Every structure is written in structure tokens, then in C-alpha cells.
Amino acid sequence: MTAVTEDATGAATELPRLLPPPENKSAHDLPAHAERHGRLPYRDRPGVLIGDVEAAGLTGRGGAAFPAHRKLKAVLEASDKRRRTPAVIANGAESEPASDKDATLLWLSPHLVLDGLQLAAEAVGADTAILYTHVNRGHDVGARLREALRAREAAGLDRVPVQLATAPARFLSGQETALINHLSGGPAIPTFMPPRITERGLNGVPTLVQNAETLAHLALIARRGPRWFRGVGTDAEPGSMLATVRRADGQPKISEVPLGLPLRDLIGTASPDGAVLIGGYHGTWLTGSEARGLTLDNRSLAQAQARVGAGIVITLPPDRCGLVETASVVRYLALESAGQCGPCLNGLPRIAAALAEIAGGRARPQAVADVQRWSGLVNGRGACHHPDGTVRFVRSALRVFAAEVDRHRKGRCSATVTRPFLPVPRDPARNEKDWT
């Protein structure tokens, strides 16, 4: 057993919880998992675990921070009302190029996610369980998961058989309705709600979709209880979360941190007039001095119109230009639009083109005003939140990099390094077939 540090009230404060301790990163197999976390604590009937999840205050770690117990309850109730057996899906398809936390979790702690999937399936009475992931850029996560499932089968652990499914390499393929559409036999593009997925999801049955990390937390809450879970984090936003932190060297570092951690602990030596990106490519640029005064939780970040999202914290190196970086990412986001909704299809490429003009230093005088107007026009008008998130990112860039916009108007740029810093897939796929 790992030693657990307890504070005065008896709550555990030691991190990491989800990832293996730093001195033992190779301990991903089932015996090591069982030794560290103990047996899989089934409750033996639906509904029982939901109260603990509610008391723990667990929220979704995929970006939306929706209370986990409310989804569990909604699926259980829809199943009772409609007399349909639900399905449970672990969403490990983090499509955000800047994020690597779900892939890291699945690589280092696959059994914790699979435990959570079983417990969630039991909690809602599901007979179908799917783990949905990307083909990973670095590690062969699929092979590791197949190996993990074989070990669990040999040990007789899983009560609901788990299917592995692969997400197309597109930005939107992890979006909830796109995921349901894909796993129900269609392309991985968003659909228009209602009805809610919790009522009619996979092949029309009530469906629970939870981020892979959320399920891993759930597996620990089932073992150690809500009070233990609340041993770190804030009262309003308890627990820990996985963050993908990028600093000047550009390499992602995955850290498990308590909610409410001062951002200055993550952004390193970011200068006050530097820039920090919180929440990834649907997130918000902040100035270094704003970021230094905030903590990693939604209550604090809301003061700067930012959100935790999926825990991406990027410090822009002082030798790069925030406008050039933003233009490169927005071009990618525009190409990744599913092209289904008029405002997104028309607005995002125009916004991207105008930003490229501004970044390139040969902008028409009205380019900034155009970007602002188009941003207002696409916001809130898609079937999914792709336009809204893109606009949040764009508007924050125009605010934080306002002085750089002026410099570019005069034909100057403060970057001394032109190599792109923010990761963007080189050849975004573009034809219809790539969604399947």
C-alpha cells in the first residue's frame, strides 16, 4: 500500500492519486494496481454509488465540469422510465492537440479507468461498456488496453464486457454527440440536441458518457469515500485533476494537481507582460500578470472570463508572437469545422483568414473589426460549441495581444523565433471519409 498523508481532519492530501507515484512509473499492470488501490468495490446493485459521487462533488474532467452524479442520475431515471438498458462510454478521445492527459492516464493507469467504467456501468445498470480513444501519437495505448482487458478477464474482474473503439483523428470526434453518432454507426460529427444523450444516446438507449479521468476519480471515490476525495481541492470544486502544462521547451508535462492551485505554481517564470493560455484551443489567453493572481478553478478563473477546461496551461515563450500562434491554431480550428452549420462554415474560415492577415502584417485596416463582428455572428449558433470555443480563443487573443496588433500594423513583430510553438497537426484531414 502507498502511504497516505492525512491532514488534521483525517482527509487524505497526498498526490498523485490517479497516476503512479513518480518513483514507480512502470507499475501499470493489474497486480501493481491491485496492490496500490485494493479490490474493485462493486456495490452489487444500481444507484448505490451515486450518493457517494454526489457527496464527493466530482465534476467532469473532460472540460465542461458538469456534476458527475447528475448524469448518473439522469441515465438511471431515463432507464427506469423508458425500460431500456443503458450504455456507458468512457471518453478518452482528447482531440485537443495541446492536451495529453487522458492518453497519459490510459497509458500509466489503465486499470483505474477500467474500474471506473465497471462501477459506472453498475451504478446505472448498463449492459454495454465502451472505451473510446484516439490512436495515440506516442504510445500504443490500444495495445496496452487490450493487454489490460485480457488480464482483467483472466481475473474475472469485469461484470460488463468492455469494447474498445477508435476515434477518427479529428478535433471534434470526442465531442459527445459526435461520439454517439460514430459509435451508433454514423460519422463522428456532432448532431443537434435534443433529445439528451442521457435519454437517447447510443443506438437510442440512455447513455452515460464520462471522460476517462472522471471515471478514474470515480473508482477512487468508490474505494475511499467522498471525504477522502475532498481532502484536496476547494470546497466548491473538490479533488485533483490532471493538467497538461507546457512551458518554453514546448514539451507537455502531465501533472496531477489540486483544484485551486495558484497558477503561478504552473506557469513558471512567465513575465507579467507575457501571455498564458488556459483551457486549450477553446480556451482563453490571459496576460502573465492576470494569471499570477488566479487559481486553477472555475470560480477564480471566471474573474478573467476563463475556465479550467480540460486542464491545459501553456506559457507562451517571450520570443514568440501570440498573434502568429493564434492565427495558426484558428486556421486549424476552421479546417476542423464539420461544416454542417452555416455560421460556423462561413464564419470560421473568414475569421482565420483575417487573423492570418493581421499576423502577417499586411492587414486591411478593417481586419480587426471584421474579426470582432464575425465572432459575434458565429457565437452560439452552431449545433455544437465549436464556434463558441473558437471565438472565446480569438477574442481573448485580440485583447491580450492588442499591443502586438498595433506593432503588426506598423509592419513589426516582436517574435524572434518563427517556428510555431502551439502544436497543430500538420495536415488536417479534410474529406468526408475522415470522419468515419
Next chain:
Amino acid sequence: MAEKLLVNPIDCEGHGACAELLPEAITMDEWGFPIVDPRPLPPGLERNARAAVSACPTLALRLLRS
């Protein structure tokens, strides 16, 4: 009971019939797609709203009880 309009942005192809029939609540953006007032429909517009819903060639516009 108050009603409100909802457009399915995936089904909508920007034919524009709705904005012609119900300019009080629907305007067109610069690309020819409808901007629908999200507030409950003011009294007296129900007939025109139903006409706009019926006129949509892709059945993208709906009238919901709010």
C-alpha cells in the same frame, strides 16, 4: 402559453423563407443564415411564426412551448 422559435443549424440551408415571413423575430446574417430571436415570441406573431415554420424547405425551424 408563450412559444419560442428554434432553428436546427445542421438542417438549415439558408433558404431565407422564415426571415421573409417573420422579420419581427428572424433576421438574416451576412451569409444568408437566419438569426433567430431566442426570447419568447411576442403575442400576435403566432400565425406568422407557424407560416414561417411551414415554409422552411428543410423543416429546420420549430416552434416550442417555452
